[in-house]
Amino acid sequence: MGSMLSFLLLAILLHLAGGSPPPEPVVCTDGTSNCTVTNSVGSFPDRIVCRARSVTYPRTEQELVGAVAAAASAKRKMKVATRYSHSIPKLMCPGGLDGAIISTERLNRTVRIDAKKGLMTVESGMVLRDLPVVGYQHRIQASGTCINSPEDGLNTSCPWDPRIRGSFSQNTDFSIALSKAPAFVAEMQRLRDLSPDTFCAGIDTRFGVLIRYVKASSAYLGKPEDSVDFDIVSYRSRTDGMPRAHADVVDEIEQIALHKYGGLPHWGKNRNFAFDGAIAKYPKADEFLRVKDRYDPDGLFSSEWSDQVLGINGSPNIVKEGCGVEGLCVCSDDSHCAPEQGYFCRPGKVHGEARVCSTSANP
Ligand SMILES: Cc1cc2nc3c(=O)[nH]c(=O)nc-3n(C[C@H](O)[C@H](O)[C@H](O)COP(=O)(O)OP(=O)(O)OC[C@H]3O[C@@H](n4cnc5c(N)ncnc54)[C@H](O)[C@@H]3O)c2cc1C
Incomplete structure (x- = not known):
């Protein structure tokens, strides 16, 4: 009995640990040509897989410079893809179908360590897990790993691995200036109090609403003020256009945050509509665009997505049937929801200007 218990415990620990x-994220049909690129969950918010002409895997700075020079002289758009490509939106897609991908997967060495200064210089493909530990690390919070484990034929995997039917979710994340955060929280509480059960069914209650503090930054696209970052995970259907029960809760929270309280969307999370007009909220956006133009006048490091979110060309919104359900637009018509399944475009329950896909006839 004792050994059985030990075996079970060991199995559980192994499962948790690896x-x-x-x-x-980059797969090519022809060596390093004819490639597709996706993110770690295998699905961008618009569910499209991006294409690229080729991928290169430089191992040295020289090879990296060579790869950039080759793409630049061919006037080919290029993007970096990392080994794990964790960003949720289409940040790593090069423009069009003919772009180049430069992978940092093999640029993963420590360049130098200056223990006195507490300064470590590493190549850009290094992941946190690979970093040598310098000094005390007993106060770093960690919760195991799934990305560096040995291949075990998918007996175990990261919970979001697209090859298994594991967790599939949408991740809403925005920051609100500290001065406005209490009013925003009060508004969320009003929404909760209208129907606590509905509220808790709308968000993933295993996580709740994660709250982090972010300091103001002088970076052109940094937070202009000290802010509070709110993060909500919620259910996403694997079927395109399939509504989620009580999705209107998260949709309304997002619109309250982004439209009423000037919330800034996390660039690496969120669905398309969150980025609509986001760039106008950055007071130094013009300076950023001037510098970008100076260093990349031909837009070789830009893509359709970056042009849309930076307000250069087009909009991140995709307006079509079901776009409100998918978070590709804010609904303005019932067809943007799923009227055949009883989901219609309705005003929000506490924020009358919000428009959400809801089954409630009387908000
Ligand atoms: C399960 C999960 C949990 C997450 N949790 C958090 C969280 O707790 N907090 C949080 O802030 N985010 C979180 N995220 C979001 C994600 O981790 C961030 O968006 C992060 O920035 C992704 O980093 P990456 O190295 O994977 O970059 P990628 O997603 O691969 O790349 C991001 C962008 O940077 C570019 N890029 C990358 N490297 C370089 C380089 N060397 N040179 C030039 N361009 C480069 C890429 O082309 C792309 O445009 C989570 C994501 C997932 C899937």
């Missing part, structure tokens, strides 16, 4: 490493 798992097959995630799949490569």
Whole structure:
């Protein structure tokens, strides 16, 4: 009995401690040509897989410079893809179908360590897990790993690995200036108090609403003020256009945050509509765009997505049937929801200007 229990405990610990490493985000059908690129969950918010002409895997700075020079002289758009490509929006897609991908996967060495200064210089493909520990690390919070584990034929994996039917969710994340955060929280509480059960069913209650503090930054696209960052995970259907029960809760919270309280969307999370007009909220956006133009006048490091979110060309919104359900737009018509399944475009329950896909006839 005792050994059985020990075996079970060991199995549980092994399961928690490891798992097959995630799949490569870049896959090519012809060596390093004719490639597709996706993110770690295998699905961008618009569910499209991006294409690229080729991928290169430089191992040295010289090879990296060569790869950039080759793409630049061919006037080919290029993007970096990392080994794990964790960003949720289409940040790593090069423009069009003919772009180049430069992977940092093999640029993963420590360049130098200056223990006295507490300064470590590493190549850009290094992941936190690979970093040598310098000094005390007993106060770093960590919760195991799944990305660096040996291949075990998918017996175990990261929970979001697209090869298994594991967790599939949408991740809303925005920051609100500290001075406005209490009013925003009070508004969320009003929404909760209208129907606590509905509220708790709308968000993933395993996580709740994560709250982090972010300091103001002088970076052109940094937070202009000290802010509070709110993060909400919620259910996402694997079927395109399939409404989520009580999704209107998160949709309304997002619109209150982004439209009423000037919330800034996390660039690496969120669905398309969150980025609509986001760039106008950055007081130094013009300076950023001037510098960008100076260093990249031909837009070789830009893509359709970056042009849309930076307000250069087009909009991140995709307006079509079901776009409100998918978070690709804010609904303005019932067809943007799923009227055949009883989901209609309705005003928000506490923020009358919000428009959400809801089954409630009387908000
Ligand atoms: C399960 C999960 C949990 C997450 N949790 C958090 C969290 O707690 N907090 C948080 O802030 N975010 C979180 N995120 C979001 C994600 O981690 C961030 O968006 C992060 O920035 C992704 O980093 P990456 O190295 O994977 O970059 P990628 O997603 O691969 O790249 C991001 C962008 O940077 C570019 N890029 C990358 N490297 C370089 C380089 N060397 N040179 C030039 N351009 C480069 C890429 O082309 C792309 O445009 C989570 C994501 C997932 C899937």
